[in-house]
Amino acid sequence: MTEIVAGPATGAIARSTGAFRRAIRRWRFHAGLFVLPRLQTRHSLMQGIAMNMLSRFAAVLALLMGFASLAQAHEYELGPLEILHPWSRATPGAATVGGGYFTIENKGDTPDRLVLVSSDIAEKVQIHEMAMSADGMSSMKELTDGLVVPAKGAVELKPGAIHLMFIGLKHPLKEGEPFLATLSFEKAGTVEVKFVVGPAGAAGGEAEHKHN
DSSP states (O other): OOOOOOOHHHHHHHHHHHHHHHHHHHHHHHHHHHHHHHHHHHHHHHHHHHHHHHHHHHHHHHHHHHHHHHHSOOEEEETTEEEEEEEEEOOOTTOOEEEEEEEEEEOSSSOEEEEEEEOTTEEEEEEEEEEEOTTSOEEEEEOTTOEEEOTTEEEEEOTTSSEEEEEEESSOOOTTOOEEEEEEETTTEEEEEEEEEEOTTTTSOOOOOEEO
């Protein structure tokens, strides 16, 4: 059997091997100190991006829900009558009048008549009709006898035609802030409806006119 005798060369090799192993351990330690913060920073960055995307999604969802709520059809039944989508326009701060619009459908066999409208937002409410004069000027007149709703028919109140006029506003009409009004009919009775307030230019511009 051959005996291996450790000599100076063997000790040097052992020392070199140990030093190499210690160097590897130190490199791994320092590499961990360098890589771990980078991994943590990347993780934090990804978390921030995810939270930002969630926040944006929530904001968009809330906006869409708001639009859906505003655009949602709202209608009221009163006997054979249906009042569809009451709405109005925002008014400037100094304005003293505002308009009101909706559609009345009569499913009954006899005509009815809208005779009175009231609301806490104005001193009085009148039913107006816009007409064009021979000289091309538009004007409005109050329908003092009320508005007839024919049997099996409908009447639409809209800008530039028949509409409500809220006179003596107690405060400006603001977009997104609905208000209540009470409609009184000759036969069907009364019903309280909510007017949705849209922007000042909603549903097209209204022609200039004068009151008679």
